[in-house]
Amino acid sequence: MSMTAEQLQALISAGLRCDHIEVTGDGRHWAAVIVSPEFEGLRPIARHQRVYATLGEKIRTDEVHALSMKTHTPAEWAANQA
Known part of the structure; x- marks a missing residue:
């Protein structure tokens, strides 16, 4: 049984x-945009590792x-949306 986008998002x-x-994705291959204050001060690889740890x-x-x-901090996300 493949996972849904909602299930992956919840995890x-x-x-x-x-x-x-x-x-978004097809059940095996996924793309995610994640904005978290927990990414503050982390390099991109550490941010990705943090997400992988949740899985x-x-x-x-x-x-x-x-x-x-x-992966974005809230400040990065706000700047990208402006």
Whole structure:
């Protein structure tokens, strides 16, 4: 049974405080835009690792085969939306 975008979004949101999150995909390959104050001071790779940590076994067991991410702090997101 493949995961839905809503399920993946809920998993990420449960482990990471998100001000904004969008998830799209086909059940195995996903794209996410994630805005979190928890990304403050982190380099992009550390932000991605933080998201992967919220997925735990789902990422290791290939339930989530691929996840492309755009990660932003709230300030970065606000600047991009202006």
